[in-house]
Amino acid sequence: MNTFRIVIVSLVVGFTGCTALPPVSQGPIEDHDVMIEPEVEPTVIISGVDDDIVVQSSSEIGEDELIEKPNKAIVPVAPSSIEAAPKNAAVVALLDSAKQQKQGGELRSAQTSLQRAQRIAPREPEVYYDLAKVHIELEDYGLAEQVALKGVSIVQGQPKQLHKFWTLIADIRTVAGNKSGAKKAKEIADRY
Amino acid sequence: MATKKTPKRSRRNKKTVKPSLTIKLFKFLLKLMLVAVILMGLGLIYLDNQVRQKFEGKRWALPAKVYARPLELYVGRPLSIAELKIELRGLGYQFVKKVTQLGQAEFSSTKAIISSRGFKFADGVEHAQKLILEFSGEMLSGLSDHRGTSLTLIRLEPVLIGGIYPLNNEDRDLIQLQDAPQGLADALIAIEDRSFYQHHGVSPRGIARAMWVNIKVGRFVQGGSTLTQQLIKNFYLTSDRTLARKLLEIPMALLLELHYSKDEILEAYLNEVFLGQEGARAIHGFGLASQYYFAQPIQELKLHQVALLAGMVKGPTSHNPRRYAEKAKARRDLVLKALYDTGKIDEKQYQSAVAKPLGIVKQASLLKGAYPAYLDLVKRQLRQSYDDEDLRSEGLRVFTSLDPIAQNKAEIALLKTIKNLEGKHGEKVKDLQGSMVVTEPQTGEVLAIIGGRKTRYQGFNRALDAVRPIGSLVKPAVYLTALEQGYTLVSELDDSPYSLAIKGSPDWQPQNFNHKSHGIVPLHTALAHSYNLSTARLGMEVGLDKVINTLQRLGVKRPIDSYPSLLLGAQGLSPFEVATMYQTIAANGFQMPLRTIRLVTDSVGEELSRYPFKLKQTISSNSIHLLQYSLQEVTRVGTARSIYWQLPEHINVAGKTGTSDDQRDSWFAGFTGNRLAVVWLGRDDNAPLPFTGSGGALRVWTSYMTTETLDSFTSVAPEGIEYLWIDQESGELSAETCLNAQQLPFLLGTGPTLSVDCIGQNKEVSPSPPFGGWMNNWFR
Numbered sequence: 006m007n008t009f010r011i012v013i014v015s016l017v018v019g020f021t022g023c024t025a026l027p028p029v030s031q032g033p034i035e036d037h038d039v040m041i042e043p044e045v046e047p048t049v050i051i052s053g054v055d056d057d058i059v060v061q062s063s064s065e066i067g068e069d070e071l072i073e074k075p076n077k078a079i080v081p082v083a084p085s086s087i088e089a090a091p092k093n094a095a096v097v098a099l100l101d102s103a104k105q106q107k108q109g110g111e112l113r114s115a116q117t118s119l120q121r122a123q124r125i126a127p128r129e130p131e132v133y134y135d136l137a138k139v140h141i142e143l144e145d146y147g148l149a150e151q152v153a154l155k156g157v158s159i160v161q162g163q164p165k166q167l168h169k170f171w172t173l174i175a176d177i178r179t180v181a182g183n184k185s186g187a188k189k190a191k192e193i194a195d196r197y
Numbered sequence: 198m199a200t201k202k203t204p205k206r207s208r209r210n211k212k213t214v215k216p217s218l219t220i221k222l223f224k225f226l227l228k229l230m231l232v233a234v235i236l237m238g239l240g241l242i243y244l245d246n247q248v249r250q251k252f253e254g255k256r257w258a259l260p261a262k263v264y265a266r267p268l269e270l271y272v273g274r275p276l277s278i279a280e281l282k283i284e285l286r287g288l289g290y291q292f293v294k295k296v297t298q299l300g301q302a303e304f305s306s307t308k309a310i311i312s313s314r315g316f317k318f319a320d321g322v323e324h325a326q327k328l329i330l331e332f333s334g335e336m337l338s339g340l341s342d343h344r345g346t347s348l349t350l351i352r353l354e355p356v357l358i359g360g361i362y363p364l365n366n367e368d369r370d371l372i373q374l375q376d377a378p379q380g381l382a383d384a385l386i387a388i389e390d391r392s393f394y395q396h397h398g399v400s401p402r403g404i405a406r407a408m409w410v411n412i413k414v415g416r417f418v419q420g421g422s423t424l425t426q427q428l429i430k431n432f433y434l435t436s437d438r439t440l441a442r443k444l445l446e447i448p449m450a451l452l453l454e455l456h457y458s459k460d461e462i463l464e465a466y467l468n469e470v471f472l473g474q475e476g477a478r479a480i481h482g483f484g485l486a487s488q489y490y491f492a493q494p495i496q497e498l499k500l501h502q503v504a505l506l507a508g509m510v511k512g513p514t515s516h517n518p519r520r521y522a523e524k525a526k527a528r529r530d531l532v533l534k535a536l537y538d539t540g541k542i543d544e545k546q547y548q549s550a551v552a553k554p555l556g557i558v559k560q561a562s563l564l565k566g567a568y569p570a571y572l573d574l575v576k577r578q579l580r581q582s583y584d585d586e587d588l589r590s591e592g593l594r595v596f597t598s599l600d601p602i603a604q605n606k607a608e609i610a611l612l613k614t615i616k617n618l619e620g621k622h623g624e625k626v627k628d629l630q631g632s633m634v635v636t637e638p639q640t641g642e643v644l645a646i647i648g649g650r651k652t653r654y655q656g657f658n659r660a661l662d663a664v665r666p667i668g669s670l671v672k673p674a675v676y677l678t679a680l681e682q683g684y685t686l687v688s689e690l691d692d693s694p695y696s697l698a699i700k701g702s703p704d705w706q707p708q709n710f711n712h713k714s715h716g717i718v719p720l721h722t723a724l725a726h727s728y729n730l731s732t733a734r735l736g737m738e739v740g741l742d743k744v745i746n747t748l749q750r751l752g753v754k755r756p757i758d759s760y761p762s763l764l765l766g767a768q769g770l771s772p773f774e775v776a777t778m779y780q781t782i783a784a785n786g787f788q789m790p791l792r793t794i795r796l797v798t799d800s801v802g803e804e805l806s807r808y809p810f811k812l813k814q815t816i817s818s819n820s821i822h823l824l825q826y827s828l829q830e831v832t833r834v835g836t837a838r839s840i841y842w843q844l845p846e847h848i849n850v851a852g853k854t855g856t857s858d859d860q861r862d863s864w865f866a867g868f869t870g871n872r873l874a875v876v877w878l879g880r881d882d883n884a885p886l887p888f889t890g891s892g893g894a895l896r897v898w899t900s901y902m903t904t905e906t907l908d909s910f911t912s913v914a915p916e917g918i919e920y921l922w923i924d925q926e927s928g929e930l931s932a933e934t935c936l937n938a939q940q941l942p943f944l945l946g947t948g949p950t951l952s953v954d955c956i957g958q959n960k961e962v963s964p965s966p967p968f969g970g971w972m973n974n975w976f977r
Contacts, residue, residue: 079830079833079834079939079940080826080829080830080833080849081829081849082914082920082940082942083822083826083911083912083913083914083918083920083942084911084913084914085913085914086913087911087913093271093272093273094271094272094349094350095269095271095272095273095274095349095350098349098350099350113804113807114320116807116809117319117320117796117807118320120640120795120809120810121269123639123640123810124269124637124640124642125269125271125274127637127639127640127871128639136810148809148811148812151787151811151812151813151814152810152812154787154814155785155787155812155814158785158786158787158818158912158913158915159913161818161913161914161915161916162913162914162916
């Protein structure tokens with residue numbers, strides 16, 4: 006068994022050495038959940054319950070091993086901006102119907118369409134921009150501003166979008182009667 | 198008769214003696230008769246009023262119906278054929294070789310053809326149509342109608358997951374006469390009341406025939422009641438077999454027929470009749486019975502199925518096809534024979550129907566009642582805005598965000614892992630319990646809830662009501678408080694033994710899990726490895742009240758005791774509360790109420806109330822970014838690093854393990870870009886467990902996530918954040934090419950100012966492909 010383990014361990018170590026980052030010493034790992042015995046069990050493929058093949062360890066893997074992959078990936082650096090993926094046709098359709106519904110005064114329907122779009126594409130800035138505008142029409146300025154701020158958190162690093170969202174926030178604050186807040190938002194918008 | 202008349206005669210004799218008295222008596226009798234006639238008239242008017250009022254008013258207390266989210270279909274949607282099958286099973290679709298009618302589906306290896314039933318949503322109608330779905334891998338790659346025209350977006354009908362029943366526990370799905378297959382009315386009339394369309398409510402011929410049959414058999418086998426009388430009996434009168442009831446039945450039947458058409462009466466009958474019992478719930482009407490016995494809407498039933506239901510009217514308990522299959526089949530075949538005898542079906546139809554098996558579904562496949570824990574939360578949220586009476590009687594429709602596919606996967610992951618743990622630890626994990634909450638981190642919608650390992654059991658809902666110490670799950674709140682107060686990820690923390698004097702109590706002396714101290718450690722390392730000593734010291738430095746305030750801003754509403762042990766997770770929270778807390782972290786500092794209900798409409802689909810996407814930023818995006826980084830370190834190199842033995846490296850995950858004192862509770866809370874899940878394992882009697890958070894709950898979590906199509910968690914670095922290369926030993930500035938260098942985020946201007954000498958060139962970081970290109974992608 007021991008020989009078997011050593012073979013498996015060296016296979017695992019060798020494999021990960023080939024695929025992960027170059028060696029970066031982390032010092033010994035000491036966990037809240039400290040484990041004693043190095044123990045790696047072979048990975049086997051068993052057939053799952055739902056027609057799918059599930060890859061699963063024959064026993065347990067996890068913190069129980071002190072065996073480390075020598076090059077554990079460090080946390081990837083967050084990008085300074087993520088351009089929204091091209092819009093899915095379904096999202097385009099929902100945004101379009103929301104626009105029509107809003108123009109026709111059907112604000113609740115517009116809200117429903119936008120929330121459907123949000124579930125499909127939660128990182129699509131236009132969803133939040135349009136949703137904030139619907140909340141302005143519904144005179145829920147507090148929520149309109151929060152939705153717009155959510156948009157800001159999504160469009161970080163995209164000056165055009167940031168300008169658009171901060172201008173929207175300035176507008177919301179103006180209609181809500183928050184003059185100083187509106188001025189601040191306008192100043193931020195003007196930076197982009 | 199004759200003897201009765203004798204006293205009258207004698208009275209008459211007296212009258213001749215005193216004619217004035219006779220006249221008086223005659224007049225009195227006349228008056229009495231008049232009064233009787235008036236009273237009878239009044240009675241009839243009253244009865245008539247009763248008959249009409251109940252028939253024209255709201256006839257039944259209709260339970261609220263609760264639906265899962267409708268499955269949205271569009272090209273590009275992550276969806277496998279296996280997942281589609283889970284959904285369609287919940288909807289009672291029949292899987293066939295070739296789709297010929299509504300509610301059927303056929304599959305090949307990369308294609309599915311389904312004949313959808315359509316549904317009237319509050320915001321529009323989805324029409325029934327034949328859909329052709331193409332799959333490539335785990336994605337829907339094509340969607341078109343039967344003519345091959347591609348479709349942009351389609352909603353399948355939502356799975357009905359439960360109801361909120363009237364106090365009499367009668368459950369029914371109302372149908373209209375035209376919904377029912379013609380065979381159903383024919384069968385009912387053939388077996389129960391052949392002269393239904395001829396009589397006026399009561400059938401003397403029917404009664405005579407019944408009496409003749411009874412006499413022939415020598416006992417009471419037929420009642421001779423018309424369908425109208427049966428309706429009167431069930432709809433207006435009590436079930437007591439009293440003479441008064443019998444006497445009322447006939448005039449009421451006549452009155453009902455006087456006012457309403459045969460079809461109106463038949464429709465009411467179809468909805469009223471009792472057809473089965475499931476625990477306390479009484480199954481009424483053919484609409485629900487069709488779902489209950491066949492998991493299909495009534496429109497889709499075939500001749501042999503409607504014949505079975507029509508036959509059950511006689512005695513739903515004694516002819517229950519699940520318990521007395523033979524008796525039920527005999528009765529069904531009798532109905533078919535009656536149909537044949539009355540010429541409603543030909544011999545071929547008769548022979549083919551008689552040859553069919555009963556085709557009853559197992560109770561378990563009905564999803565109604567399959568999600569008691571989720572439904573429990575829905576009810577609690579509904580009761581905040583609706584009266585119980587309205588929920589039980591107005592036929593409200595409640596549209597939730599429950600995702601039957603996610604729920605199914607979560608249940609399998611939890612049960613499978615518990616079984617594995619039992620296999621490994623034996624007696625030590627006897628009666629192990631678990632619960633789980635799954636949400637969509639971007640929208641705050643709750644997708645799945647598991648309240649215990651008996652997932653269909655309506656008992657103690659651990660996801661909501663098991664308030665257990667959260668252990669290290671509290672630490673993000675402590676570190677977030679510190680980061681907001683100016684600490685950085687490389688701030689040096691002291692992880693040496695710690696003792697705090699508390700007035701009137703023994704000193705508080707927390708321990709690390711391994712009873713070792715780690716000296717001076719950088720802040721991010723202390724969180725990644727969940728060190729207790731440094732966390733306790735840090736928490737006391739930033740202030741208990743501040744930590745409590747942070748917990749509240751993360752969404753915890755429960756009053757929190759200000760004890761130092763709070764810092765290491767002595768505070769109890771339910772898994773649902775933990776999900777609320779981590780949701781705020783996943784959503785970049787925006788607190789959002791976890792939502793189960795999207796919309797409530799009345800019984801015809803008019804919107805009554807909605808529960809829109811709401812949010813409020815309570816933590817700055819800069820601080821939350823630093824915390825999110827640290828929680829990703831937990832999963833990359835910290836206590837939850839086993840995640841990457843199963844999940845692919847390119848999926849970023851943030852999370853935290855938690856273990857309470859003496860290992861009584863095993864927790865994990867974590868999220869990817871599109872799934873947040875909180876898992877708790879423990880025992881109801883609070884006994885210690887042979888594993889920690891990572892040894893138990895994390896396994897459930899990972900097992901679940903491997904079955905989902907995951908988006909990587911990626912948050913854009915806010916403008917106030919810069920990433921710097923840091924020397925891991927000293928925490929000072931380093932460079933990309935140096936050994937032991939790690940990129941860490943800092944608030945602008947708060948990074949270290951001193952640089953260390955580059956100890957050695959990390960040669961492999963030089964831009965030699967393939968690693969260089971890969972690295973550059975990440976570190977651009």
